[in-house]
Amino acid sequence: MSMLSAIPYVGPIADFATSRFGLPLVVAGGIVLFYEGxxxxxxxxIPWVGPMVAGLVxxxxxxxREAALVGFVSQARLDAAEAKNAEIERQLAAGRKAAALYAEMLAEAQAKNRAEDxxxxxxxxxxxxxxAAQGRSYRLNQSDRDFVRQP
Structure with missing residues (x-):
């Protein structure tokens, strides 16, 4: 028996912890507490106490798990930013394509109007x-035509 056996409340616990059955239980309990807390x-x-106690135990x-959650949040933000960037690039490409198409349509319409004119x-x-070959005259000049075309 050790000196701890003489102490009133600690003695029986110390004797059990150092016994043939108690030592493996104490070691297993220590491992579980280390890994699981x-x-x-x-x-x-509890707002202030909870995080403090949780940090200790x-x-x-x-x-x-907490470290992984921080990593997951960062990865999720990165994935969201990449998806947003890809969507913006897709929209820009579609806008450029539409602008080129409309520019081509405008050029065709202007060429058609020039040909018609x-x-x-x-x-x-x-x-x-x-x-003039028939001997008639066309007495309207440009100012007369402009006057007739006025709204």
Whole structure:
């Protein structure tokens, strides 16, 4: 027997902890407490006390879980930023494609309008020549035409 056996409340605990059955239980309990921590239950929800007590009694598993959650949050933010960037790039590419398409359509419409204007001017010149050949005159000048076209 050791000196601890003489102490009233500590003695029986020390004797059991050093016995043939108690020592493996104490070692197993120590391992479980190291990895799992002391279960504090709803004490974690108390605003100031919970985090302080949890920091003291959390086991290795809890610490690893918290570290992994921080990593997951960072990874989730990174994934969200990459997805947002990809969506913006997709929208920009679609906008560039639409702008190029509309520029092409505008160029085609302007070319068509120029061709129509040239055809109209040619037909007007032919008509004026035809009227002049018949000995008639076309007495309206440009200012008269502009006056008639006014709203």
């Amino acid at each position: 002391v279960p504090i239950g709803p004490v974690r929800d 959390d086991g290795r598993v809890d610490r690893e 040239e055809e109209t001017a040619r037909r007007n010149a032919e008509y004026e020549a035809q009227i």
